[in-house]
């Protein structure tokens with residue numbers, strides 16, 4: 027994950043560049059908003075062919091239509107709405123007259139890699155500045171027209187109004203503003219928060235009506251004239267090659283056009299290389315699938331042919347119990363554990379998991395005349411563009427990546443392997459082609475969440491305080507998917523919930539063991555926070571029990587006095603989600619605040635019937651502070667019902683509160699899948715699950731019945747909300763199950779009927 | 785290959801297809817209505833739900849030949865302008881996140897409300913259990929179904 031911040035200069039692009047971008051994207055995603063303002067008398071509109079676009083994100087024409095670029099990918103977070111809203115607010119544009127245009131993949135937009143929950147964190151201020159710049163230029167243009175000082179002119183709801191009351195519309199001013207130089211950044215004044223019209227206010231997503239009428243276009247809906255459909259039969263072992271194949275039977279299927287092989291990358295596969303296999307191209311999906319079924323294929327074994335995830339997990343668990351490589355330490359852990367009056371000790375196991383977005387990977391590609399254009403649901407359009415240029419051996423400027431709506435992604439669609447497949451096939455058959463991944467392909471050939479084993483041992487001293495914290499985490503690194511030398515988790519992976527531990531404990535040791543990556547591993551919504559928050563959050567509950575203290579009070583006790591955690595405490599391997607600690611401190615006061623908020627809002631400690639219970643867990647991830655209380659009931663058949671979830675969230679300025687709420691509601695359901703249902707197992711390097719009947723996810727009755735989201739009214743810099751809902755939910759649920767049943771959960775997915783000795 | 789006529793959203797479409805082709809692919813690729821989605825292909829997720837003679841069916845799991853002489857309604861046929869009470873409720877409750885599963889959810893909810901004007905939580909669970917939303921919009925789907933029931937009953941009483 028690259029979360030480095032680029033310098034965001036407000037720069038002037040050539041008109042041609044912008045129009046090119048605009049028109050290309052218009053073929054993809056456009057909003058059906060009404061534009062009707064041609065009131066010449068009030069000087070609302072101007073030269074209809076005028077275009078005012080002082081930066082790459084904003085364009086105003088002579089009719090007063092405002093086009094705002096959405097340069098990040100929409101996979102359900104609402105970012106395609108939230109960032110344009112931020113610009114519109116500073117610009118004083120009337121939202122009903124704004125058209126959102128999805129950007130193609132191009133470096134000129136700055137970072138477009140939509141993952142790591144950093145879109146708002148990175149772009150909130152630059153896009154406010156972009157909007158404020160345009161606002162100032164419109165005011166300057168009006169001042170010039172009226173021959174008055176600019177301080178007498180104020181942009182307001184799509185017009186610039188003079189103190190005397192006269193006004194010009196944005197459309198009228200567009201051409202005139204375009205003639206002005208872009209003002210220095212020092213002249214730009216951002217709005218005062220009290221003047222916000224859209225930021226922090228309720229709004230709805232721009233695609234809402236298109237979605238409920240079936241008009242919204244996702245990747246799988248892309249089509250060009252004469253588009254063929256391709257499916258690929260892939261080696262069950264990631265990266266391994268093909269021995270032989272027979273295509274006669276496949277070619278007999280009506281509609282099948284061509285069958286050919288695609289090279290396998292070997293292992294490690296890298297993140298952007300197709301897995302290779304046997305490609306079947308047909309006139310339609312049905313023919314392609316039948317053709318694939320008729321193939322006879324023999325595979326070659328690769329270097330991971332013996333990979334068995336259960337054995338691998340048992341081995342990790344064994345090694346988690348022995349001293350590992352120290353990644354963060356303070357005090358003397360051995361001595362402190364020896365001296366402890368009480369010990370809390372447990373192991374935690376999490377399996378491989380798959381993303382399973384509702385829209386499987388897919389892409390439409392058209393390679394011709396040494397150029398390539400694709401339409402695809404990708405999280406990282408620039409990375410996709412680079413991967414395509416490299417795979418096709420053409421210049422990057424000959425590649426156009428149009429970003430469709432993403433039917434869910436959760437990290438899967440940040441890897442462009444499937445888009446490269448489409449492009450290579452298009453080149454081979456000399457026609458536009460759409461690659462189609464069935465659900466079976468998706469479940470069996472993904473980039474899985476790492477399986478993990480953890481060992482936690484906590485010492486409580488004679489004063490009933492926690493004096494020692496030993497945490498060992500073993501899992502194969504994501505890096506191993508590209509680099510054979512990556513044999514142990516990276517500092518970045520451990521900073522997601524392990525070495526960023528905030529608790530004021532004198533003796534700490536965080537350790538890891540080696541674990542070689544044997545299958546494609548990728549980041550899944552909240553990444554290693556999933557297993558780390560599970561282990562840490564459940565352990566804290568056991569510590570509360572051992573100390574004889576209320577679980578909420580226990581967390582507050584352990585957190586200690588409000589402070590900004592010093593980098594030296596966290597150690598040299600700590601990474602702060604790509605940000606400097608000076609800019610985004612680890613502020614334990616903000617965590618305390620969400621804990622106290624959720625305690626109150628959830629009515630913590632209320633009396634509940636037998637078989638019901640509440641549990642709490644708290645977690646800072648992606649620089650957002652979250653506390654979560656889950657209420658469950660467990661019946662005599664061990665059936666778990668999630669009755670209520672309360673989240674308290676401090677994500678800085680809550681830019682789009684409605685979408686923050688929806689991300690937390692959805693995040694709880696996503697986490698409920700991981701906690702209760704989902705598991706990928708691998709035998710002889712082949713994934714055993716294939717579709718939703720055996721890779722189960724939460725359905726309506728499994729998901730929380732109600733999720734209440736309490737957003738802290740914060741003035742801190744905004745941070746993301748896509749991933750932060752997931753980590754604390756799972757331990758909060760497990761702790762609630764303990765409160766309801768007295769049973770501790772240490773292995774996912776939760777199975778209360780199974781005897782687990784961890 | 786056979787020449788097959790489908791009546792979709794009150795309009796006849798004649799397509800050339802293998803009679804065994806799942807109705808889903810005929811609707812999406814041969815007729816060109818892409819509001820109906822693929823999610824699993826094996827009747828597990830509900831993304832492909834349409835109405836056949838008013839009843840909700842998984843278009844991924846029925847051959848196109850069985851749809852002949854049936855009235856088919858897809859999400860595009862629910863209303864011209866998102867005025868159907870279920871669509872209205874979906875907008876009011878701001879249900880969608882990524883939106884991909886929502887055509888199927890809306891078609892299932894519409895069918896439920898047709899046979900049960902005032903569904904309980906249990907009825908909703910039962911009717912929607914076959915519909916996966918990986919984004920987890922379930923609580924809002926539930927709210928929207930109840931809101932749609934209300935909109936419908938108001939409409940009925942003002943008639």
Ligand code: FES
Pocket residue numbers: 821822823824825826827828829830831832833842843844845
């Ligand atoms: S695609 Fe038909 S039920 Fe999933």
Ligand code: FES
Pocket residue numbers: 102384433434880881882883884885886916917918919920921
């Ligand atoms: S809204 Fe994304 S799958 Fe339901």
